Amino acid sequence: MLDPTFHFIFCPDAQGGHRMAYWQWGDPQAGHVVLCVHGLTRQGRDFDTLARALCAAADHPVQVVCPDVAGRGQSDWLADPEGYQIPFYVADMLVLLAHLKPVTLDWLGTSMGGLIGLALAGQPELPAYAQVRRLVLNDVGPSIEWQALQRIGRYLGKVPVFESEQQAADALWAIASSFGPHTPEQWLTLTRPQIKPLADRSGRLTLRYDPALAEPFKAVTPESAAQGEAMLWQAYDQIHAQTLLIRGVLSDLLSTQTAQAMTQRGPKARLVEFSGVGHAPTFVAPEQVQVVVSFLLQ
Numbered sequence: 001m002l003d004p005t006f007h008f009i010f011c012p013d014a015q016g017g018h019r020m021a022y023w024q025w026g027d028p029q030a031g032h033v034v035l036c037v038h039g040l041t042r043q044g045r046d047f048d049t050l051a052r053a054l055c056a057a058a059d060h061p062v063q064v065v066c067p068d069v070a071g072r073g074q075s076d077w078l079a080d081p082e083g084y085q086i087p088f089y090v091a092d093m094l095v096l097l098a099h100l101k102p103v104t105l106d107w108l109g110t111s112m113g114g115l116i117g118l119a120l121a122g123q124p125e126l127p128a129y130a131q132v133r134r135l136v137l138n139d140v141g142p143s144i145e146w147q148a149l150q151r152i153g154r155y156l157g158k159v160p161v162f163e164s165e166q167q168a169a170d171a172l173w174a175i176a177s178s179f180g181p182h183t184p185e186q187w188l189t190l191t192r193p194q195i196k197p198l199a200d201r202s203g204r205l206t207l208r209y210d211p212a213l214a215e216p217f218k219a220v221t222p223e224s225a226a227q228g229e230a231m232l233w234q235a236y237d238q239i240h241a242q243t244l245l246i247r248g249v250l251s252d253l254l255s256t257q258t259a260q261a262m263t264q265r266g267p268k269a270r271l272v273e274f275s276g277v278g279h280a281p282t283f284v285a286p287e288q289v290q291v292v293v294s295f296l297l298q
Contacts, residue, residue, distance in 0.1 A: 002052070004023035004024055004025045004048075004051065004066070005023070005024045005028070006021065006022075006023060006024075006074070007021070007022055007023075007024060008020065008021055008022075008074075009022065009095060009096055009099055010095075011070070011091070011092045011095045011096075012095070013078065013079075013080075013083055013088070014080065014083075015078070015079035015080055015083075016079075018070055018075070018076035018077075018078055018079075019075060019076045020067055020068065020069070020070055020075045020076070020092050020095075020096065021044070021067065021068040021073055021074035021075045022044060022065055022066060022067040022068065022096065023044045023045060023051075023065070023066045023067075023068075024063060024064075024065050024066075025051040025052070025054075025055055025063065025064040025065075025066070026051075026054070026055040026058075026061070026062050026063040026064055027061040027062065027063055028063055029061065029063075030060075030061035030062050030063040031061070031102060031103030031104060032058075032060065032061065032062045032063070032102065032103065032104040032106075033062075033063055033064075033065055033097075033100055033102035033104070033105050033106070034051075034054055034062060034063070034064045034065070034106045034107075034108065034296060035065050035066075035067075035093070035096075035097075035105065035106070035107050035108070035117075036050065036051065036064060036065070036066045036107075036108045036109075036113070037066075037067060037069065037093070037107070037108070037109045037110070037112075037113030037114075037116055037117060038066070038068075038069065038072070038110055038112070038113050039110045039111035039112050039113060039280060040111060040112045040152065040156070040213070040217075041072065041156065041207070041209050041213065042072065042110070042194070043068045043069075043072045043073030043074075043193055043194065043208060043209075044066030044067050044068045044073060045066070045073070045193035046066075046110070046190065046193075046282065047064070047066045047108075047283065048189075049283060049284050049289060050064075050108075050283040050289055050292060050293075051064040051066060053289045053293055054292075054293055054296065054297065057293050057297055058297055059297075062297075063100075065096070065100060067092075067093070067096060069089055069092070069112070069113070069116075070083065070084070070088075070089070070092060071084055071209060071210040071212070071213050072208065072209045072210075072213075073193065073208050073209075074208075077210040077212070078210070078212075081210075081212035081213070081215040081216060082215075082216055084210075084212070084213050084215070084216050084217075085216050086112075086115055086116055086119050087119070089112075089116045090116055090119050090120050090123075093116060093120060094120070094130055097129050097130045098127070098129065098130075100129070101129045102129050103129075104133055105129065105130065105131060105132050105133060106132065106133055106134040106135070106136075106296050107120075107121065107132045107134075107135050107136065107241075108135075108136040108138065108292060108296075109135075109136070109137060109138060109140070110138040110139065110140070110280050110281075111138065111139060111140045111253070111279065111280050112140075113138070114136075114137040114138055114139070114140035114141075115140055115232065117132065117135055117137065118135075118137065118140075118141075118142070118232060118235055118236055118239070119232065119235050120132070121135055121235075121239045121240075121241050122234070122235025122236060122237075122238040122239050123235070123238075124238065132239075132241040133241055133242070134241055134242045134243075134244070134295065134296055135239065135241040135242070135243045135244070135267070136243075136244045136246065136292055136295065136296070137243065137244070137245050137246065137262075137269065138246045138280050138281060138283075139246060139247055139248055139251050139253060139254050139279050139280035139281060140253065140254055140280070141232075141236070141245070141254050141258045141259065141261075141262050142229055142232035142233040142235075142236050142258070142262075143229050143232075143233075143255070143258040143261075144225070144229070144253055144254075145252055145253055145254075145255055146222060146225065147252060148252045148253035148279065149217075149220065149225065151252065152217070153214070153217060153218055155175050156213060156214045156217055156218075157211045157212070157213065157214025157215075157217075157218070158211070159206055159207050159209075159211045160206065160207070161198065161204050161205070161206055162195065162204060162205040162206065163204055163205075164205070165188065165191065165192060165195065165205065166188070168191055168194070168195045168205055168207075169184075169187055169188050169191040172187075172191055172194065173187055178248070178250065178251075178252070178277070178278030178279050178280075179277070179278070179279075179280065179281070179282050180248065180274070180276055180277030180278070180281060180282070180285070181276060181285075182282070182284060186284050190282065190284070193208070194207060194208055195207060195208060196208050236262070236265070236266040236267075237265060237266040238266070239266050239267040240267065241267060242267065243262075243266075243267040243268075243269040243270070244269060244270050244272065244291075244292075244295045245259060245262050245263070245269035245270065245271045245272070246272050246273075246274070246281055246288075246291070246292075247259050247271065247272070247273045247274075248273070248274055248277035248278045248279055248280060248281055249273050249274065249275045249276070249277065249278075250276070250277060250278035251277075251278050251279045251280070252278060252279060253279040253280070254279070259271055259273075270295075272291050274287070274288060
């Protein structure tokens with residue numbers, strides 16, 4: 001399959017509920033589901049290259065499902081911005097998994113998507129369809145460097161206006177060059193699902209995410225971050241899934257010390273690092289794709 005099918009699922013919340021969009025690749029009846037969850041301001045089409053590779057390489061039916069987390073992409077914006085936090089995202093993913101009912105569940109999460117997967121996989125007594133067999137954490141762990149949070153906070157919540165796709169691509173590259181080398185065509189392909197026309201029909205473009213994502217993020221203090229870190233380590237130590245930890249050597253979010261600690265405790269992740277990349281690898285480069293495909297389909 002060259003392109004995914006597009007779906008919505010309804011997720012309850014205290015304000016009456018919201019729709020979460022997701023993109024489905026491969027065999028929609030397959031019992032083996034690979035759930036790929038994106039980073040803080042991104043969306044599910046980030047995984048197009050990886051999804052195609054997984055479907056092509058599998059020797060059995062597989063479906064790759066890539067949701068747009070609430071407030072991003074094609075999903076609804078939340079009435080209450082306080083819902084833009086990991087526990088609420090986990091609840092949405094459990095709704096999606098209850099719908100998909102995988103027999104075998106693998107999870108790949110980039111940055112925020114990795115934290116969602118970590119928090120979910122570390123829960124005890126999950127239903128069978130939500131138990132993660134193999135977990136890929138892409139440049140994220142229980143400890144997040146404070147300076148990286150400050151860097152993200154400088155652009156989060158600002159929704160610029162662009163005159164063209166290329167101007168949008170250039171602006172996004174200015175804040176995401178740490179993703180590592182990409183050709184102009186590759187970066188434009190990653191940019192297009194991130195933008196949408198303004199409602200004023202002027203032909204100008206803006207980003208596909210709710211600027212209110214910044215509200216709970218900016219309320220984080222060093223003290224609350226430390227409390228969250230302790231909870232995430234507790235969850236990590238309870239994970240039973242085979243775990244692959246991917247790190248960009250230049251990452252400012254996942255330190256070498258945290259990555260090494262993750263190889264020594266909990267699921268004792270296998271660590272793979274990519275040079276010339278910071279936060280975070282995009283799984284467009286063939287060597288990045290191959291590492292994930294081998295781990296999930298070996």
